[in-house]
Amino acid sequence: GAVVSQHPSWVICKSGTSVKIECRSLDFQATTMFWYRQFPKQSLMLMATSNEGSKATYEQGVEKDKFLINHASLTLSTLTVTSAHPEDSSFYICSAKRQGIDGYTFGSGTRLTVV
Amino acid sequence: GQNIDQPTEMTATEGAIVQINCTYQTSGFNGLFWYQQHAGEAPTFLSYNVLDGLEEKGRFSSFLSRSKGYSYLLLKELQMKDSASYLCAVLDSNYQLIWGAGTKLIIKP
Numbered sequence: 001g002a003v004v005s006q007h008p009s010w011v012i013c014k015s016g017t018s019v020k021i022e023c024r025s026l027d028f029q030a031t032t033m034f035w036y037r038q039f040p041k042q043s044l045m046l047m048a049t050s051n052e053g054s055k056a057t058y059e060q061g062v063e064k065d066k067f068l069i070n071h072a073s074l075t076l077s078t079l080t081v082t083s084a085h086p087e088d089s090s091f092y093i094c095s096a097k098r099q100g101i102d103g104y105t106f107g108s109g110t111r112l113t114v115v
Numbered sequence: 116g117q118n119i120d121q122p123t124e125m126t127a128t129e130g131a132i133v134q135i136n137c138t139y140q141t142s143g144f145n146g147l148f149w150y151q152q153h154a155g156e157a158p159t160f161l162s163y164n165v166l167d168g169l170e171e172k173g174r175f176s177s178f179l180s181r182s183k184g185y186s187y188l189l190l191k192e193l194q195m196k197d198s199a200s201y202l203c204a205v206l207d208s209n210y211q212l213i214w215g216a217g218t219k220l221i222i223k224p
Contacts, residue, residue, distance in 0.1 A: 034212075043216040044158070045214075091155075093157050093158075105160070111155070
């Protein structure tokens with residue numbers, strides 16, 4: 001079945017530094033990938049939709065200059081959290097869409113802690 | 116606005132049956148998903164309904180009524196490993212996934 005690999009699984013960084021999270025579709029091509037953020041006991045919140053070869057579409061309230069998304073190939077999208085602050089600490093999950101209606105496959109998530 | 120409602124938390128006994136309800140109000144409808152999410156992990160796909168009726172997959176079944184904006188996930192023969200959050204999500208007219216807040220299911224021996 002379709003597999004989406006996301007890494008790192010967890011990362012601790014100092015406030016003010018940048019962190020890059022990678023999302024790869026391993027056995028299919030994903031023209032569209034989604035980046036979500038999930039705070040404890042809350043639902044997934046869509047941050048942005050990443051389309052291969054074009055600029056990402058950000059949801060209202062998400063700072064595009066802070067959360068940089070690059071989708072340079074059909075199998076890789078990256079999210080870079082720039083100048084991270086403690087309030088950016090969260091669980092970040094990517095999802096890739098493939099053919100077929102059950103085609104929203106999630107990565108394993110990245111637990112980011114900013115200290 | 117778009118809205119997905121599901122209970123925050125439910126408790127059930129091992130071996131029993133539990134039904135998790137989801138009601139939705141969205142701009143358009145292109146299907147409803149149920150996902151299971153264990154703590155600290157990403158969601159995993161359980162079911163997809165786009166037509167009215169019941170879809171059965173082993174111990175899990177999902178029901179949809181489009182006219183009522185209502186779905187439920189039915190879990191039978193509950194096992195301890197079924198303790199997780201269950202997320203309801205609707206694909207709207209723009210093919211955007213709208214997520215519910217999830218129902219935390221606690222299974223007791």
